[in-house]
Amino acid sequence: MNITVEAVTARIIERSRELRSAYVNAMKATMEQNPPKRRLSCGNLAHAYAGCNEQDKNIIRLMQTANLSITTAYNDMLSAHKPYERYPDIIREAARRMGCSAQVASGVPAMCDGVTQGQAGMELSLFSREVVAMATAIGLTHNMFDGNLFLGICDKIVPGMVIGALQFGHIPAVFVPGGPMPSGIPNKEKAKVRQQYAAGEVGEDKLLEIETKSYHSPGTCTFYGTANSNQMLVEMLGLQLPGSSFVSPDSELRTALTRAAVEKLIACTASAGQYRPMYEVVTEKSIVNAVVGLLATGGSTNHTLHLVAMARAAGVILTWDDMDELSRAVPLLARVYPNGEADVNHFHEAGGMSYLVYELRRGGLLNEDVVTVMGDQGLASYEKAPKLNSAGEAVWEDVISASNNTDVLRSFDQPFSPEGGLRLMRGNLGQGVIKVSAVAPQNRVVEAPCIVFETQEELIDAFKRGELEKDFVAVVRFQGPAANGMPELHKMTPPLGLLQDRGYKVALVTDGRMSGASGKVPAAIHISPEACKGGALGKLKTGDVIRFDADQGILDVLVDPAELAARPAAQLKREPQNLGRSLFGGFRELAGVSEEGASVFNSFIDFNKESL
Known part of the structure; x- marks a missing residue:
């Protein structure tokens, strides 16, 4: 073993x-x-x-x-x-x-x-x-x-x-x-049209057509x-x-x-x-x-x-x-x-x-x-x-001893990579995770000034204004379980992917989640502790240089520790609650930290005699 x-x-x-x-x-x-x-x-x-x-x-x-x-x-x-x-x-x-x-x-x-x-x-x-x-x-x-x-x-x-x-x-x-x-259209074609839409090269009619062919x-x-x-x-x-x-x-x-x-x-x-x-x-x-x-x-x-x-x-x-x-x-x-x-x-x-x-x-x-x-x-x-x-019954037969397509599935001794798909990121910004299996090796290390956003919409608007044509680390904070329920931030993937394709060194750092389908842009996600619970993301300012090294698992802001500690923390701005979100206020209050599963149950499920 x-x-x-x-x-x-x-x-x-x-x-x-x-x-x-x-x-x-x-x-x-x-x-x-x-x-x-x-x-x-x-x-x-x-x-x-x-x-x-x-x-x-x-x-x-x-x-x-x-x-x-x-x-x-x-x-x-x-x-x-x-x-x-x-x-x-x-x-x-x-x-x-x-x-x-x-x-x-x-x-x-x-x-x-x-x-x-x-x-x-x-x-x-x-x-x-x-x-x-x-x-x-x-x-x-x-x-x-x-x-x-x-x-x-x-x-x-x-x-x-x-x-x-x-x-x-x-x-x-x-x-x-x-x-x-x-199977519908190739995933690469879908991703291409999404990026074209983000760049304003195609309209909603083309995007809806391609999405409908994918989910059909x-x-x-x-x-x-x-x-x-x-x-x-x-x-x-x-x-x-x-x-x-x-x-x-x-x-x-x-x-x-x-x-x-x-x-x-x-x-x-x-x-x-x-x-x-x-x-x-x-x-x-x-x-x-x-x-x-x-x-x-x-x-x-x-x-x-x-x-x-x-x-x-x-x-x-x-x-x-x-x-x-x-x-x-x-x-x-x-x-x-x-x-x-x-x-x-x-x-x-x-x-x-x-x-x-x-x-x-x-x-x-x-x-x-x-x-x-x-x-x-x-x-x-x-x-x-x-x-x-x-007789039309399910039975089980011995597996084949070789893959039918080595571009998709390989043997233990001829893997796509000697390591698995996840990596822990840690440093003075807290700790989070990254899915390295989808990120090309040349894109895994970024050291650049950060740009701080508090919603994914702010990042998308900045992209549309042409303000992101440079090397940078996007920080999207106040997206954790206690802040707003930790939504997936999938809308940022096409613009960030497009910027990466244009040759810029870009990365994402967030206390929120990315979709399980997100991949090629290096993203340190689930940062814990989250910004609204005292995490260091709450003290970042646009222009702070971040060292993002997925190979070594390093996530640091290059600011003097005394200066960082002395900074006041940004405050969460509560948005109006609609579409049922107000009913989940208690869950946000009870939510545990991301590294412990972001669960509301951990403090209650201890299986001791009193809890049964």
Whole structure:
């Protein structure tokens, strides 16, 4: 086993020992004190199955077999979630075939970041993760369910479902994907037109035409942003069926995999005699495996927040230092947009998740001592690819021993880069993260005067006025969780990318987030502490020289420390709250720092006796 992966895993286990033990004990106590259905009264049960058909009523009434929950994020505005419309019927029928039952426990909100990018509603995006977690818990707290199925794909939805599900970690859990839409126009062409629009070279009609060709049908968007990183992560955690993440929504195999997810979940329930609760699947070791998968594929920077928050919900303390150290040991095996020209369909065709796991195992980069929803075979099941047999059922076959496209997916010993996709940045401005896998080596070091902005709109307006035709470091502050909910700042990508293409040395420093699809401009993001909580970004002035070195992980302002300390901090200017943002004021007050997942739950979820 790789010595760095082994050492980091051991460190996380030791650091988390007390919290993890409390979590596991809490889950065991919950199963003992509140086993599903057993403590419900006759009136409780009657309410719970009043809407079921007679067959399901009889199954539930007998309490001899599993009753499954369905937590769904279906809506037909999100292309990724549109296929979920028919899943409950497929799941119920598959459960009945096995003498079991299934009920929709709850629907959770599903926000599309693609719709809210650059809009006021994006200020609700990060905290929608917490709302999803709470909505998940509300559905499951009826305590009717022996196994839990989760229908979710996109950005904050899967992390929120995982956090909520882990509060019910005594119950087995399986996540069920929907699959990506067919490939549209090449991502490079889309990015080119976006930059042309930013430069005023094309109008909105051309931009809308190209965007519509890119996002064009039901299924997940095909770039490797947060949504598709989510799918990779839950598969690496062992919560999703092997090779199921990127199977087309309309294929027969996709339907067969949904049925198989029901069968595998039922096999994990206590009533089936092979009880495999979620807390046995999501462990320190499987979380490290998920981080390794993220790094090896150049996944979304949003997971430097989400994975930390998800781990904490399982009683595991994961840090940015852990992720940084792992990144230096894990090679980059995939190039998927924004880290390359391919999309997730091309990744899947090249060998996909099964080949990725095969190579990571071959390189000794994964913890093998893990439990998955597939059983006790550990990760061996996850280097097999799903196929349809003659009966129309999903079966798994051995993975190919070579990539089908080495421009997209490579072997452990011939990687695109010897290091993974993320790097920790730290210095007198605080600490943050950068996605180096998408940044060309010649663009990773910038030393230039900064220009301070307090909104992304200010930067865009300065670009339109022609004020940014020079080397500079853009500082966009007051964009953290406590300031305005930490919206993604995707609108800045085209103008900054255009300036970089014109030969200027540019970089971005912000306490906000960038989209999981952002890439080629060097960006130190999630800077912690954020400006409105005393972070040094609040003391910067336009003209201060910043040393930005992504290779060495250095982020310093070259100002005398005494002078910097003596400066008054800029004050956050509160904007009028509309489009529901005022309802999230309490979340902004409770939000933790970015390096701890920007969660509102950390101070409450400690799993001690008083909190249960």
